Amino acid sequence: MQEKRSTWRETLFRNACLVAVVIPLGLLALLIGDVVADGIGRLNGQFLSSYPSRFASRAGILPGLVGSIMLVVLTASLAIPIGVGAALYLEEYAGQETVGDSLAARAARVWDRYFATVIEINVANLAGVPSVIYGLLGLQIFVRVVGMGRSLLAGGATLALLVLPVVIIASREAIRTVPRHLREAAYGLGATRWQVSRRIVLPSAAPGILTGAILAISRAIGETAPIIVIGALTYVTFVPNNLSSEFTALPIQIFNWVSRPQEEFAVNAAAGIIVLLVTVFSLNLIAVLLRNRLERRLR
Amino acid sequence: MNMNLNTPTETEQRMDVYASSGYPESDDHLDARDRMRTPLTGDTDEEPRPTEISVRGLRAGYGTKEVLKGVSMDIHANEVTAIIGPSGCGKSTFIRCINRMHELVPSAYAKGDVQFAGNNVYSSSVDPVLLRRKIGMVFQKPNPFPTMSIRQNVLAGLTLTGRLSGSEANTIVESSLKEAALWDEVKDKLDEPGMSLSGGQQQRLCIARTIAVKPDVILMDEPCSALDPVATARIEDLIAKLRADYTVVIVTHNMQQAARCSDRTAFFLMGELVEITNTDRIFTAPKDTRTEDYITGKFG
Numbered sequence: 391m392q393e394k395r396s397t398w399r400e401t402l403f404r405n406a407c408l409v410a411v412v413i414p415l416g417l418l419a420l421l422i423g424d425v426v427a428d429g430i431g432r433l434n435g436q437f438l439s440s441y442p443s444r445f446a447s448r449a450g451i452l453p454g455l456v457g458s459i460m461l462v463v464l465t466a467s468l469a470i471p472i473g474v475g476a477a478l479y480l481e482e483y484a485g486q487e488t489v490g491d492s493l494a495a496r497a498a499r500v501w502d503r504y505f506a507t508v509i510e511i512n513v514a515n516l517a518g519v520p521s522v523i524y525g526l527l528g529l530q531i532f533v534r535v536v537g538m539g540r541s542l543l544a545g546g547a548t549l550a551l552l553v554l555p556v557v558i559i560a561s562r563e564a565i566r567t568v569p570r571h572l573r574e575a576a577y578g579l580g581a582t583r584w585q586v587s588r589r590i591v592l593p594s595a596a597p598g599i600l601t602g603a604i605l606a607i608s609r610a611i612g613e614t615a616p617i618i619v620i621g622a623l624t625y626v627t628f629v630p631n632n633l634s635s636e637f638t639a640l641p642i643q644i645f646n647w648v649s650r651p652q653e654e655f656a657v658n659a660a661a662g663i664i665v666l667l668v669t670v671f672s673l674n675l676i677a678v679l680l681r682n683r684l685e686r687r688l689r
Numbered sequence: 690m691n692m693n694l695n696t697p698t699e700t701e702q703r704m705d706v707y708a709s710s711g712y713p714e715s716d717d718h719l720d721a722r723d724r725m726r727t728p729l730t731g732d733t734d735e736e737p738r739p740t741e742i743s744v745r746g747l748r749a750g751y752g753t754k755e756v757l758k759g760v761s762m763d764i765h766a767n768e769v770t771a772i773i774g775p776s777g778c779g780k781s782t783f784i785r786c787i788n789r790m791h792e793l794v795p796s797a798y799a800k801g802d803v804q805f806a807g808n809n810v811y812s813s814s815v816d817p818v819l820l821r822r823k824i825g826m827v828f829q830k831p832n833p834f835p836t837m838s839i840r841q842n843v844l845a846g847l848t849l850t851g852r853l854s855g856s857e858a859n860t861i862v863e864s865s866l867k868e869a870a871l872w873d874e875v876k877d878k879l880d881e882p883g884m885s886l887s888g889g890q891q892q893r894l895c896i897a898r899t900i901a902v903k904p905d906v907i908l909m910d911e912p913c914s915a916l917d918p919v920a921t922a923r924i925e926d927l928i929a930k931l932r933a934d935y936t937v938v939i940v941t942h943n944m945q946q947a948a949r950c951s952d953r954t955a956f957f958l959m960g961e962l963v964e965i966t967n968t969d970r971i972f973t974a975p976k977d978t979r980t981e982d983y984i985t986g987k988f989g
Contacts, residue, residue, distance in 0.1 A: 499796070571832040575895070577793055579846030579902055580822030589849050593836060 422667065429660025437661055441627045442643070446654030451662050453626040454643035457542070458611055458669065460630060461639055464546025465553060465610055470603050472550070473557030474592075476513075477599075480506055480558075481565045482587050517555035524552040525619030533620050540621035543633040548616050553606040560602020564595040597684040604677035608670045614641040640666045741766040741906060741936040742787060747801035749779075749786050751794065756782045758960040759801075764906075769928055769937045771951030771968065773944055775983070778957040780940040784908045787938070788824035789817040806905070822846070825904035829911045831891035833883030833898070839875050842883040842894055846902035861901050868934075869897035870927050889920025896927065900935075907931060909939040913946065925950045944984055948972050956980045 440450020484506035528548025538544040576586045624646040626638040647659035742764040749757040757779045772780045785791040786799045803810045833842045843862045847853035866872040871893040913921040928950050947954050955965040964977045975981045
């Protein structure tokens with residue numbers, strides 16, 4: 391009797407978990423299926439290589455696609471070095487600078503630990519701030535104060551700010567998984583903190599850092615609100631060719647088409663969504679491949 | 690001082706270990722022991738060797754917990770000094786204070802006077818990074834770098850710190866591995882990963898890696914506790930040879946190991962040094978009753 395009951399519970403729990411898997415996957419399949427059904431017919435060479443137009447059939451996604459790719463590259467090259475640097479500081483340096491038990495050394499240790507805790511809490515808070523707020527911050531700082539204007543660089547910098555907390559958190563987690571005995575071995579051989587971080591910690595943590603960073607950045611590709619706020623254009627008839635160029639991005643182009651009344655533009659929007667999804671999935675695929683490759687090398 | 694003073698049971702235990710583990714020639718090992726008992730210089734065991742490290746009033750701990758409560762002792766050059774004592778008595782903390790590895794643990798502190806090469810290692814003029822190149826360390830668990838080949842592991846101390854010149858690399862690899870008694874086993878597979886070796890070989894690789902940096906002192910923190918008896922015997926043989934060129938300090942849980950491979954033994958209890966004297970004497974005629982209780986197995 392007892393056994394029978396636990397088996398019954400076991401089955402129930404198993405099926406409940408299965409449902410929890412099926413619901414999101416089913417919804418995702420539904421969404422993708424719907425979009426593909428609407429947009430796949432519009433997806434052709436003309437669509438990928440044309441500029442926006444008043445006529446839906448002549449309009450294309452090229453400026454948005456190029457703009458998005460350039461934004462991703464900019465975001466990654468700003469967010470990853472800064473994020474990894476911050477994570478290294480918090481994990482390897484903070485609170486470890488002093489030895490001895492003089493009053494000054496103790497005070498320095500307490501201050502260091504306090505400082506690291508404050509940063510830690512605020513990084514977690516920042517990860518929860520809505521993206522539109524980052525847009526406003528970027529508008530004020532990068533567009534106006536720094537004077538970048540409504541440029542690609544301002545967009546990339548704003549998105550970098552947006553993903554920075556997630557990159558820091560992911561990098562810290564990855565750095566924490568590096569076994570302590572490896573650090574000790576290197577310190578025992580007379581390596582400096584920088585040498586240990588650079589040669590031992592970073593290579594071992596690289597797969598985890600890359601995975602976290604690429605997932606965060608592929609999230610940023612789809613962000614619309616912050617780059618609308620900093621003033622990305624919706625009707626761009628050129629491909630951005632330098633960092634201070636004005637730009638548009640895939641989600642903005644899609645948003646623009648969706649908000650048009652004509653049926654044909656809705657089809658354009660569906661095709662644009664397919665392009666965006668393919669871009670995001672490719673990034674995620676790169677993340678997985680990179681991680682597998684690095685992990686194999688480490689083993 | 691005289692091997693005959695060792696209790697017969699201890700010798701029997703030792704022989705049993707080798708018999709059951711299939712150690713091929715236990716004579717090899719006895720050779721090593723005999724070598725160790727022969728003083729390097731002079732005619733008697735009593736000839737004092739110069740002091741390499743002089744510790745006075747060393748206190749250390751973590752946060753508010755004091756682990757070492759004022760330890761003072763001398764470590765003689767070209768001797769093997771064993772540190773024994775029950776778990777938590779501060780043995781590991783003690784040797785980690787000597788090359789300032791202790792302070793890598795957050796909230797750790799240490800104060801006191803540790804004289805080495807004419808300086809207090811805790812004075813502000815001493816760079817712990819340079820100190821650790823002079824006082825190397827071998828850890829409890831063999832820890833070769835997993836991404837590196839055998840050759841790269843040996844050279845790691847030099848490449849990490851950017852001090853390797855290409856022409857001397859091969860010489861250093863060969864001489865270090867020979868000194869660590871590993872050369873014959875790995876000379877044909879130097880480019881295979883360090884992790885592909887057995888546990889005992891990995892530990893000798895770690896010793897080779899430490900030697901390659903050319904330290905004066907080698908600290909060993911229970912280097913055999915993760916190894917089987919055969920691998921342990923090899924490491925102990927190696928320690929006997931290392932004594933000729935280095936000052937060795939070995940922390941061990943295993944009293945037989947201390948008896949087998951050290952010149953002097955220090956007994957720690959609850960953060961204090963109870964007694965340090967010649968190994969033969971501490972196991973046959975300890976001065977302190979606590980030492981006697983520990984080595985006869987009344988506690989610990």
